[in-house]
Amino acid sequence: MSDTTENQQAEKRKRGRPKKNTNLPTALTNNSQDISITMQEKPSASTTSPKTEDSNTDNSTKLPSDNLSVEDWVRELSDDSNLPHTELTKPNSDKEQLETTSQNNSSTTAPISTNINNIVSNQEKLVKIPTTIHIVDGEKGGAGKSFVSRALIEYCASIKHKVAIVDADKSNEDISQIYKNVHSAFFSDDDKKANQADHIFDLAFEKSVIVNLPAQVYSKVTNWIKTNDLDEIGKEYQITFVKWFVCTGGVDSVNFFIKSLNDLGDRVTHVFVKNCGFCDEWDHVDEMPEFLEAKKNHKFVEMKFPKFPFWERNTIDRLGITFESALSHPELQVISKQRVKNFIKEAHAAFARTRLVK
Known part of the structure; x- marks a missing residue:
């Protein structure tokens, strides 16, 4: 057949039924009803159009059951022999489409939840x-x-150190x-x-925490720290522990401090707070063999907490006010206010010398 004849037949076939293509793979022939064509114009170098759900629906067309030339079929539908390219895709089932949509939605960053069950995973994002x-x-x-807790709270406030x-x-x-x-804790x-x-540890993800403990909870607090390895977890999240052990100067009080050193020595920084409101002289403690031995075995900080005058202390406790607000309270006279001011100055200086509050 001459070239002229072949060209004429090709021209006729352009408007008629597409020519069967026997060169398509067998797999395409057997599963032709499960395959669709998505026609997508080639994006220009300067602009791209986002793909929408409607455009996918409009541009996806089922192939007939018999074996056809893909290129001819596209041209037959569009009557455009200059299409840039064609793309074969397999349509997703309803279940697959639902899973894909769910995965796409889950990639959106959600706001941090306050649900206590998700606190650890959310804290890791901070x-x-x-x-x-x-x-x-x-x-x-x-x-x-x-x-001592009240004095520490007000010292933090004086240096603009936010605490829970x-x-x-x-x-x-x-x-x-x-x-x-x-806050409360139990x-x-x-x-x-x-x-x-x-809850105490959870608060420390945002700011430092001051915990005022009741009496006779030593074993419970110690077990809470040791059993949960809170010192190790704290290292990972830059949370440290400091125990301000308030001592009265009595032998039993000193022995409790030494026990805490032995139980938590390297896990928790200890401060031996010499409460001068109970004891003016501490030489007998400094010379105790057990205390000297503890100094050799452990590193800890010593601090003298200043004595607060009896009358001013009772008045402030009865009024339920802060030390700072006592300086302007009408019930305290000039001399009493000066005693409060001196106490605040000495207490703040004592905390500052420890260099443990920053």
């Missing part, structure tokens, strides 16, 4: 700054833990009555209630 959990302990009741306040002393909630936004040996203390 840009973490180093924080400290300050535990004010003393084991014995009436050692001055709450008073936790009052774990349910029997004497004076911290909660004086300061705003005070230490228990009951496994069902053990997680109630975890």
